[in-house]
Amino acid sequence: MNETLLISILAASITAGTPILFAALGELISERAGVTNLGVDGMMLVGACAGFIAAQQTGSLLSGVGMALLAGSLMALIHAFLTVTLRANQVVSGLALTLFGTGLSGYLGLDYVGQQATVVFSKLAVPGLSEIPVLGPVLFRQDLLVYCSYILVAAVAFYLYRTRAGLFMRALGENPAAVDAVGVNVFGLRYLYVIMGGALAGLGGAYLSLAYAPCWLENMTAGRGWIAVALVIFALWDPWRALLGSYLFGGIDALGFHLQVIGLPVSVFILNMLPYIFTIVVLILVLARKGGRLAAPQALGQPYDREER
Amino acid sequence: MTLPLISMRQITKRFPGVIANNKINLELYPGEIHALLGENGSGKSTLMSILTGLYKPTEGCIMVGGEEVKFASPADAIASGIGMVHQHFKLIESFTVAENIVLSQSKGGFLLKPEQIIADIESLGEKYGLQVDPRAYVWQLGVGEKQRVEILRMLYHRSRVLILDEPTAVLTPQETRELFVNLRKMADDGCAVVFISHKLNEVEELADRVTVLRGGCVTGSAAKEDMRRDKLVQMMIGREVLNTYEKNCEHCGEVVLQLEQVSALNDMNTVGLNNVRLAVRAGEIYGIAGVSGNGQRELAEVLAGLRPAMGGKIFFYGQDLTNKKPKEMIEAGISYVPEDRLGMGLVPNLDSVNNVILKEYDGKFSKGWRIRREAAIAATKRIVEDFDVKLGSIFQPVKMMSGGNLQKLLLGREIAAKPKLMIVLYPVRGLDIGAIEAVHKLLLQLKEEQTAIILVSEELEEIAKLADRVGVMFAGQILGEFPVSEMDTEKIGALMAGITEAGGAGV
Numbered sequence: 001m002n003e004t005l006l007i008s009i010l011a012a013s014i015t016a017g018t019p020i021l022f023a024a025l026g027e028l029i030s031e032r033a034g035v036t037n038l039g040v041d042g043m044m045l046v047g048a049c050a051g052f053i054a055a056q057q058t059g060s061l062l063s064g065v066g067m068a069l070l071a072g073s074l075m076a077l078i079h080a081f082l083t084v085t086l087r088a089n090q091v092v093s094g095l096a097l098t099l100f101g102t103g104l105s106g107y108l109g110l111d112y113v114g115q116q117a118t119v120v121f122s123k124l125a126v127p128g129l130s131e132i133p134v135l136g137p138v139l140f141r142q143d144l145l146v147y148c149s150y151i152l153v154a155a156v157a158f159y160l161y162r163t164r165a166g167l168f169m170r171a172l173g174e175n176p177a178a179v180d181a182v183g184v185n186v187f188g189l190r191y192l193y194v195i196m197g198g199a200l201a202g203l204g205g206a207y208l209s210l211a212y213a214p215c216w217l218e219n220m221t222a223g224r225g226w227i228a229v230a231l232v233i234f235a236l237w238d239p240w241r242a243l244l245g246s247y248l249f250g251g252i253d254a255l256g257f258h259l260q261v262i263g264l265p266v267s268v269f270i271l272n273m274l275p276y277i278f279t280i281v282v283l284i285l286v287l288a289r290k291g292g293r294l295a296a297p298q299a300l301g302q303p304y305d306r307e308e309r
Numbered sequence: 310m311t312l313p314l315i316s317m318r319q320i321t322k323r324f325p326g327v328i329a330n331n332k333i334n335l336e337l338y339p340g341e342i343h344a345l346l347g348e349n350g351s352g353k354s355t356l357m358s359i360l361t362g363l364y365k366p367t368e369g370c371i372m373v374g375g376e377e378v379k380f381a382s383p384a385d386a387i388a389s390g391i392g393m394v395h396q397h398f399k400l401i402e403s404f405t406v407a408e409n410i411v412l413s414q415s416k417g418g419f420l421l422k423p424e425q426i427i428a429d430i431e432s433l434g435e436k437y438g439l440q441v442d443p444r445a446y447v448w449q450l451g452v453g454e455k456q457r458v459e460i461l462r463m464l465y466h467r468s469r470v471l472i473l474d475e476p477t478a479v480l481t482p483q484e485t486r487e488l489f490v491n492l493r494k495m496a497d498d499g500c501a502v503v504f505i506s507h508k509l510n511e512v513e514e515l516a517d518r519v520t521v522l523r524g525g526c527v528t529g530s531a532a533k534e535d536m537r538r539d540k541l542v543q544m545m546i547g548r549e550v551l552n553t554y555e556k557n558c559e560h561c562g563e564v565v566l567q568l569e570q571v572s573a574l575n576d577m578n579t580v581g582l583n584n585v586r587l588a589v590r591a592g593e594i595y596g597i598a599g600v601s602g603n604g605q606r607e608l609a610e611v612l613a614g615l616r617p618a619m620g621g622k623i624f625f626y627g628q629d630l631t632n633k634k635p636k637e638m639i640e641a642g643i644s645y646v647p648e649d650r651l652g653m654g655l656v657p658n659l660d661s662v663n664n665v666i667l668k669e670y671d672g673k674f675s676k677g678w679r680i681r682r683e684a685a686i687a688a689t690k691r692i693v694e695d696f697d698v699k700l701g702s703i704f705q706p707v708k709m710m711s712g713g714n715l716q717k718l719l720l721g722r723e724i725a726a727k728p729k730l731m732i733v734l735y736p737v738r739g740l741d742i743g744a745i746e747a748v749h750k751l752l753l754q755l756k757e758e759q760t761a762i763i764l765v766s767e768e769l770e771e772i773a774k775l776a777d778r779v780g781v782m783f784a785g786q787i788l789g790e791f792p793v794s795e796m797d798t799e800k801i802g803a804l805m806a807g808i809t810e811a812g813g814a815g816v
Contacts, residue, residue, distance in 0.1 A: 164417055171412055174401040181399070182415040183384025298403065 017250020026200030038094025041225025042101020047202025072202020713744025
């Protein structure tokens, strides 16, 4: 394998990993606040579709991205209402939203199937940085949204570990009663983080339809939302590990396209299984090593009820 | 005379059907360690929940430093310098010590300054002898260390009033000594320390002043120099002359249960039951008195087959039932009515019918592998009628019922199974007067039917009213045993405090 091919596979890994990264970051935010969101795939689809339509109609990428964020947020608002206010089962609500999002995006995007995007996020080399050997072309000859995702990961990590608000966000997922006890609004914050998570899932979808593909196809996520859910566990709820994981899983995606070029005799089905196999292996390793203590937020999946003490 | 840091005036708290606190006055002074003594359910926790902003008082007011305050939430109480260490620690296991300490304060800069916080915690720890690594994760710490973190958390937020709810319950004797030294340092620094306990020796050792609660009222208060153990017990268990009834146990039958030198561990793997021997006859109610936590629960669980006996023998109608499974105990005719009705007794989310089936799933309510639902519904209706259980519908989750009706349903289920021996723990705890009467009537009726009953209670009046004989438990032993007619508060109070007639305090 020559260097050019390697660079192009690595660069493609990042491009392919970026939609997963956005969605995984969103899921991570939501789960850190104690709410599992299995509706990611549906939210991605709705985001991809809404973003694509808006961009086609207005010819503006900004409005495309804005619409994707909004669509994801609205879906997440339903999830938050069901799980935080009504204290519905988070798994059931999430699954319902995924199925709903799949249907809704198929219906809304009916007239757009197969259209090429008229405006797309094209590659923009960062002056200077892109000249670094190997890393330059891999990391810095990407599009604007990829650069946004770098910043976003750093911002989420900083927020989580270095700020007071981030500490409270983590506490929400561990022990909401402790947060409530100091007079911080548990319900309001959970709404906020669930909606942020949905917005990021929508953005991940828009990346598919406005940069990666760039077109609208029914069910175009091809299960990337589920990879994002698995990835959060794989990353043990850490943003930087989520970044690495996204690129790893993106790399598996990219490898699928290059298989014939490289001449690797592996079935693409096997490749598609790998993200889930990795996740299972990580689960086993972590559970075995820490004597059964998973890094999962303790209150994950439990609705908060002030009366139940 | 210094001004009190806190004064609670005429605090009354009513819950539906219960007065948890009745016109309580309490003053806390800087530099003083104030013990709050009382049995479970005497109103200590409610009073402290009011002081820490968890509950709002129905009547009365709280003054902090001479000014009246109204706490809308625990955050307000923290802001007024009132901190509390609960019996069950409220720490987040996956966070570091420092993070946990920062977490209990909602206000502050946007950015965390870990080094600054760690330095602050370390200097506080040094000052008060509370050694703990601020960088360590809470899950790595032992119980004693976790408690230190909770205390540090109060100090870090400059709490001037430090409330500790039974802090020694989880500590080793060594850790307890250290805690006492540290608490004294904090008091010397001008804090007011509140120490909730029902252990008399600790109160004597540590407290400058003690206030005793009973049934939601203050029954007495004493400064260090006036503290006398027997007087404190009197205040705890009540002064009134007990009405003891001459019980005729002539028609009591053969010995149903006999324990010989039974020992068992408690949940902390120390001795919970220590060579207990007792015998109960058919148609007899055997009352067990004592401050709770002295082995009563362990005794009941050994008899129910839920806790292994480490030594000794349990005979039931002469048959050896030591360390049999719960199911075998039930089949032999032993019924266990636990103290937490909704935890161990009934399943909150199931309806009455399913709760009635629970214990006889392969008895009269089943046919092969199928449940005979009609039979169960009929049986439930009968229980509801016979025992006067008030409920919306027998198909509603039982968690919607009141405590008294839950207890009647539970007792009804157990009685319907026609047990030969019933162990009842604190059957009237949290019930109103009407429900208490009903439960007592049920127990007496059961006695008439020649069932042997072990009644564990912290209400001496209840034991005096119902029991034929009484045994007093202390530190896992039955220290004294006599017919109820010979029971008086003086004698029983001394035994509850661990003082035997042989002289001196027991273990």
